[in-house]
Amino acid sequence: MQVSVETTSTLGRRLKVAVPADEVEKEFNARLQRLSKQVRLPGFRPGKVPLKMVEAQYGGRLMDEVAGELIQNTMHEAIGSQGLRMAGDPRVQRKTFVRGEQLEYTVEFEVYPEIKRFDLAGTHIERPQVTVSQEDVDRTLETVRKQRATWKPVEREARLGDRATIDFVGRLNGNEFEGGTGSAFPVVLGSGTLIESLEHGLVGAGKGESRHVTVTFPADYRHATLAGQTVDFEVKVIEIAEALLPEVNEAFATELGVKDGNVEQLRAEVKANLEREAAARARAVLRTRALKLLLEANPLEVPLSLLEAEIGRLKAGDVNTGTIQSDDASYERRARSRVALGLILGEIIRNRGLAPDPARTRSRLEEMASDYESPQEFIQWHYAKPERLSEIENLVMEERIVEDLLVSAQVTDKTMSFQELLKIDAVLQ
Template sequence: MQVSVEAGGPLEKRLKVTVPAEEVESTVSSRLRRLASTVRMPGFRPGKVPMRLVEQRYGDQVLIEAYDELINRTYSSAIAEQGLRPVGQPDIAIEASGRGQDFSYSATIEIYPEFEPALGEGELKRPTAEVGDEDVERTIQALREQRRTYETVDRPAALNDQVIIDFKGFIGDEAFPGGEAQGFNLVLGSKRTIEGFEEGIVGAVAGETRSVEVAFPEDYGNKELAGKQARFEIKVQAVMEPRLPEVNDEFAKSLGVEEGGVDALRQEVRENLAFEAERASRARMKSQVLDMLADANPIDVPRKLLDAEMQRLRETLGSQGQQQEPSAEADGKLEELARRRVILGLVISELVRRNDLQPDRDAVRQELERIASQYQNPDQVVAWYLGNPERLGEIEAMVLENKVVDWVLARAKVKEEAVTFNQLIGRDEVA
């Protein structure tokens, strides 16, 4: 076998492989002999058909099969001989063939880039935050809000009240489809309806009927109503004001704190917030590391990997209802994002390979249990992942990526930066 290599694009190689005629004939003869032992022809017992007749009838078919066998066998050897790492399957083109002749074919491939991963030289900022009493109280208040109830009152409706209403909408004097409801629950100030609707109910009392003029936005989802003036006839059936539970031992028990009352509840909230702060800090550090690696390694990427990643992104956007109309600008942004993701994948893989990093089994199990804890039946989720190698592989890849991030952080310049808890979790912008 003879192999020569020509360079195409930055990551494209064209291998030309020539197999001697003797090896071609040996492969063809071997296949013909196997076929002759089983082939049936009228007038001959199985296995007794003369080779001349077998070759006459099946020679062309066997020759094609022999070429397939030779390509499969010699391509792998050629790649190993040249020390190439191909991406995906090759594009094969037969250049010379025929009984009694050398067999030649070309294999055009893309290869993974060879590069020394750079870690970058910038300084990373590790945000840290202390959980204060105000953070604990704010969280407890949010828990109270989640358990809000409403009680009927005999007074005019105000913002944050819940009202029960009947309404009917009109464009001019004509009622429009979908603009009518009875017994509709609405919290005033929730912005569930178009601008002006909720404001028009403020001050109304139970039993009162109001006529409220509104304008549908130009970008309203229903094109028949978009940009039009409308009138709603609204009858208020009831006005209810919000009631929040008292912060006491009963409230603590409703949140699963059986012993220790309110003090134990506050301590548990504090610990949960501290865990959330640590996780948020970790996420920000990881984001910085990945950005640094992507910026420090502006490598060429194989087109096959780039196209596959763009397709995955399109499918993800589509599943999230964010599919966009095709355009040069949208495709350009998608390709830029896909290129960054491919670069990161290549850099991380290279760091893993060069430093012999392996996913920690305990870390994989811990991550798996964390994901499962978000579901109603965690044990079933864990069992599903363990029984699905592809999905378990995704968890292992995530853990391995985190291990690479830790490896980089151990070698990077990191400066701690004190922020508030709200800033850390994204409620405020960091100054």
């Protein structure tokens, strides 16, 4: 087999492959012999049809089958012989195939980019150090109180924090649009349930009052049809109600699961929960910072086939959640980052010969399961199918890689409040 390789772009390769004629002929004759034992023609006993007659009737089909199988059997061998690792699906073109001649074809594909940095030596990362305060506990309890608020109708004008029950009709360019109307719709003013300018446009309105509110949606609004658009809303206020918040007392504590209703015990449990949340978020921030530095240390041109596939996955996910973006550039940016990171982590795993650690995977599953009412069912559900378990194995593998990266970097602790920690983006874009 003769193989030559041509570089078509940074990652693009084109291989020209020639399979010797004698190998082609050998495969063709073998197939012809097998077929002759199955063919039935009038005047001949089964298996006794002359090869020339079989070839005359089925030769063209056999040639196509032989070419297809030889390409499949030789393509990966040819790629491997050049020391190349193919990324994505190849594109194969076959030259006109003539009996008695060698089989020639070209295969075009992309290769994986070279990963040069496997550590973070010479970099600096700040690790959040957070102490949960009593103010954080108070703030959380206030949020819980608001979630359990009861509502008392009032006759005064609406204020931020009130619940307004409204009928509304929105018109885009003079036309009503899907999702732009509502009847007896309750909204807490200032809660962000509706777009902010619409909620604030109802402040000061009284029961029975109708208002015209013009709203301009943000350019990055989650619904593409409304992004950057100006919409006119006609709103009628049906009712205004103010929130009555429960007192933080024994009954409140009991309702939240403290058996003896001890308020101090409730506060202690809230603080413990916030501390767990702070620890988890601090780890997420540290992970994000480490992986971002790893990406910066390995500027890659990613294979186009992998990039397009990832963009498709991101868009499909947004379609399912109804949050499709109008800006294709944002999809490409996110997809490029994800593909590059996946390639880098995959190469680190391959380079270091890493494999899933069953004990660590089990421990991680048990930690995750503790947040569920039936921890054992959560664990068994993941072990029931390999693809579910592999998600946890990959997570654990990534955590292990991040730990190694942090060893190679200079890590210093940065003291901050819990509220400051919440403002830090813990998601790698």
